[in-house]
Amino acid sequence: MKPLILVTNDDGIDSRGIRHLVEIMNHFGEVVIVAPDSPQSGMGHAITVGDKLRLVKSDLFDNDLSYKCSGTPADCVKIAKHHLLKERKIDLIVSGINHGSNSSISVLYSGTMSAAIEGAIENTPSIGFSLCDYDPNASLSHTGPFIKKIVQNALQNGIPDSIALNVNIPAVSNENIKGIKVCKQANAIWEEKFDKRYDPYGREYFWMVGNFVNHDNDPDNDESAINSNYVSIVPCKFDLSSNKGQDYLKKNWKI
Amino acid sequence: MKPLILVTNDDGIDSRGIRHLVEIMNHFGEVVIVAPDSPQSGMGHAITVGDKLRLVKSDLFDNDLSYKCSGTPADCVKIAKHHLLKERKIDLIVSGINHGSNSSISVLYSGTMSAAIEGAIENTPSIGFSLCDYDPNASLSHTGPFIKKIVQNALQNGIPDSIALNVNIPAVSNENIKGIKVCKQANAIWEEKFDKRYDPYGREYFWMVGNFVNHDNDPDNDESAINSNYVSIVPCKFDLSSNKGQDYLKKNWKI
Numbered sequence: 001m002k003p004l005i006l007v008t009n010d011d012g013i014d015s016r017g018i019r020h021l022v023e024i025m026n027h028f029g030e031v032v033i034v035a036p037d038s039p040q041s042g043m044g045h046a047i048t049v050g051d052k053l054r055l056v057k058s059d060l061f062d063n064d065l066s067y068k069c070s071g072t073p074a075d076c077v078k079i080a081k082h083h084l085l086k087e088r089k090i091d092l093i094v095s096g097i098n099h100g101s102n103s104s105i106s107v108l109y110s111g112t113m114s115a116a117i118e119g120a121i122e123n124t125p126s127i128g129f130s131l132c133d134y135d136p137n138a139s140l141s142h143t144g145p146f147i148k149k150i151v152q153n154a155l156q157n158g159i160p161d162s163i164a165l166n167v168n169i170p171a172v173s174n175e176n177i178k179g180i181k182v183c184k185q186a187n188a189i190w191e192e193k194f195d196k197r198y199d200p201y202g203r204e205y206f207w208m209v210g211n212f213v214n215h216d217n218d219p220d221n222d223e224s225a226i227n228s229n230y231v232s233i234v235p236c237k238f239d240l241s242s243n244k245g246q247d248y249l250k251k252n253w254k255i
Numbered sequence: 256m257k258p259l260i261l262v263t264n265d266d267g268i269d270s271r272g273i274r275h276l277v278e279i280m281n282h283f284g285e286v287v288i289v290a291p292d293s294p295q296s297g298m299g300h301a302i303t304v305g306d307k308l309r310l311v312k313s314d315l316f317d318n319d320l321s322y323k324c325s326g327t328p329a330d331c332v333k334i335a336k337h338h339l340l341k342e343r344k345i346d347l348i349v350s351g352i353n354h355g356s357n358s359s360i361s362v363l364y365s366g367t368m369s370a371a372i373e374g375a376i377e378n379t380p381s382i383g384f385s386l387c388d389y390d391p392n393a394s395l396s397h398t399g400p401f402i403k404k405i406v407q408n409a410l411q412n413g414i415p416d417s418i419a420l421n422v423n424i425p426a427v428s429n430e431n432i433k434g435i436k437v438c439k440q441a442n443a444i445w446e447e448k449f450d451k452r453y454d455p456y457g458r459e460y461f462w463m464v465g466n467f468v469n470h471d472n473d474p475d476n477d478e479s480a481i482n483s484n485y486v487s488i489v490p491c492k493f494d495l496s497s498n499k500g501q502d503y504l505k506k507n508w509k510i
Contacts, residue, residue: 044300044329045363052460053449074299074364078463083449105376107495108300109329117495121360121444153508162442163500180510184496187417189376194308194338205307208333233510235500240362241439245418245490253408255435255488 003029003091003155006119008076010040010098010111011136013058013068017097020140021129022061024147025094028155032090033058033066034080036073036111041100043111045118046072055079073115081122092154093119096129096167097143099136103168103222104186104214107236113166117238120164125154128164132226133171143169146180146231159235166234170226181230186221188214258284258346258410261374263331265295265353265366266391268313268323272352275395276384277316279402280349283410288316289335291366292323296355298366300373301327310334328370336377347409348374351384351422352398354391358423358477359441359469362491368421372493375419380409383419387481388426398424401435401486414490421489425481436485441476443469 005025009018013035025031037056054070065084069076077093095115102110112128119126129147131138146169159165166185170177190210198204214223222232249255260280264273268290280286292311309325320339324331332348350370357365367383374381384402386393401424414420421440425432445465453459469478477487504510 039305042302042304044298044302044369046299046301047297047364048463049297049364050294052452053463054458054460075463078447079449079461082447083451083461105493108372108376108493109302109304114299117363121363149510153504153510157507157509160497160500160503163497163503165500165504166495182501182504182508182510184498184501185494187494192333192337194334196338197307203309205309206334206338208303208308208330233504234495235497235504236495237497237500238360238363238495239440239442240421240489240491240493240495242415242418242490242492243439245415245420245492246437246439248415248418249408249420249437249488249490252412253437254412255404255408255437 004088005029005031006080006090006093007031007033008035008073008095008115010043010073012036012039013060016140017099021094021097024144028151031063032085033061033063034069034076034084036076037068037070040072040111042109043072044109045074045114047074048072053079073111074118077115077118090124093124093126097140098130100130100134101132101168102128102130102166103226103232104188107166107185116164117236120162121238125159126164127154127167129167131169131171138171142173163235163237166236168222168226168232170229172229176229177231178229181225181232183222183225183232183234184220185234186214186223187216188212188223259343260284260286261335261345261348262286262288263290263328263350263370265291265298265328267291267294268315271391271395272354276349276352279399283406286318287340288318288321289324289331289339291328291331292325295327295366297364298327299364300329300369302329303327308334328366329373332370332373345379348379348381349384352395353385355385355389356387356423357383357385357421358481358487359443362421362440371419372491375417376493380414381419382409382422384422386424386426393426397428418490418492421491423477423481423487425484427484431484432486433484436480436487438477438480438487438489439475440489441469441478442471443467443478
């Protein structure tokens with residue numbers, strides 16, 4: 001039987017990245033699309049609390065089941081799993097292709113990866129794919145062979161329980177990419193500046209402008225891999241517990 | 256010199272929880288408030304991308320610096336750190352008191368905890384406080400002694416770098432709480448149902464209704480502690496890398 005594959009993203013159902021991903025996934029199984037009806041970049045692991053959700057059929061795809069949802073990427077996974085496909089077993093959830101890198105610390109802010117992590121929470125093998133190019137018109141054609149190889153491995157060799165894969169693909173042509181590397185998350189951050197302006201009514205407002213800063217030169221991290229022209233895969237868990245933190249508090253705190 | 260303490264939350268600047276927390280924190284140092292101007296529950300680690308931010312003085316508090324921000328809890332921390340207080344060193348960030356539990360998997364969906372984790376990313380000792388009672392009118396008076404003890408320890412004995420503390424306080428009166436326990440995150444999930452309705456125009460919409468399910472009976476996890484009437488502290492990291500996941504892929508995948 002063909003695997004059942006759910007495709008979602010955070011750039012919205014009409015973005016080029018998800019259309020490219022659906023085309024690739026159609027070779028692997030029965031594809032169901034549930035994606036946000038509006039851009040959801042930077043939504044992190046947000047869910048819709050205290051408000052309604054809409055789920056409306058989309059005619060952007062030839063697939064029988066393709067829907068746009070008014071919620072976040074995590075909502076899309078939840079409504080697909082517990083409403084639309086609740087009688088069936090989803091074999092794989094793929095999210096993306098995101099227009100922009102989700103490497104290192106960006107995994108926390110990423111709607112693309114929150115959909116994949118929600119999949120892992122729900123005990124479904126899940127992968128987020130991102131292209132390290134923020135231009136929504138960037139070339140996607142070189143991503144195909146790498147996505148195919150990764151999806152093939154996921155379907156044949158599995159992903160451990162409670163783990164979602166964060167895949168980032170360099171923004172260069174296929175022939176220049178050296179291969180695929182399993183990595184850890186680089187310890188980098190976004191340093192923000194706030195660009196103050198005034199609206200026509202004299203009230204101030206701000207644009208948040210982030211500058212990516214990486215001081216982590218470990219060759220085994222995802223930033224190093226991408227900068228060396230490898231596709232990076234970081235297996236991500238959602239148990240945030242820190243053993244080091246527990247030990248420190250037990251030893252040093254007086255509670 | 257008195258410590259500089261930033262207070263934020265996700266229920267919004269006018270909620271009872273943050274007012275209670277500010278009152279407590281005023282005993283410890285100079286308190287600056289930057290909190291969302293609207294409820295942000297369930298916002299996870301969302302940040303405002305591609306839209307403006309407002310930061311407007313609030314007169315709800317006697318503190319010199321109290322502001323409401325149009326963004327998410329993580330935005331509040333960023334604009335406080337990199338704009339409002341950019342010339343100063345913040346000694347502690349506290350977020351809450353959240354009206355509702357953020358134990359176990361809820362840490363991922365929680366705006367309260369995303370503010371604390373953003374603080375840890377920015378290298379500032381950070382704590383999220385939540386009361387395990389979703390009633391916005393729930394009694395908060397019993398939380399004071401525990402919050403004070405935890406803040407005292409954080410200021411005197413420190414929190415390790417890159418770690419934020421997730422504190423959950425049972426919803427019972429002070430004399431019944433047995434103490435404070437350092438814990439790990441319980442492996443529980445929210446199982447959703449979607450309640451379908453029709454609007455006056457005949458179009459369907461959904462309410463997402465979550466049911467908390469915990470099969471993890473480890474006595475060292477936060478759910479067990481809370482259910483045994485302890486205040487739980489889970490030290491949380493933001494490096495999601497899974498060593499187990501890396502080992503599995505390196506051994507079993509053909510890439």
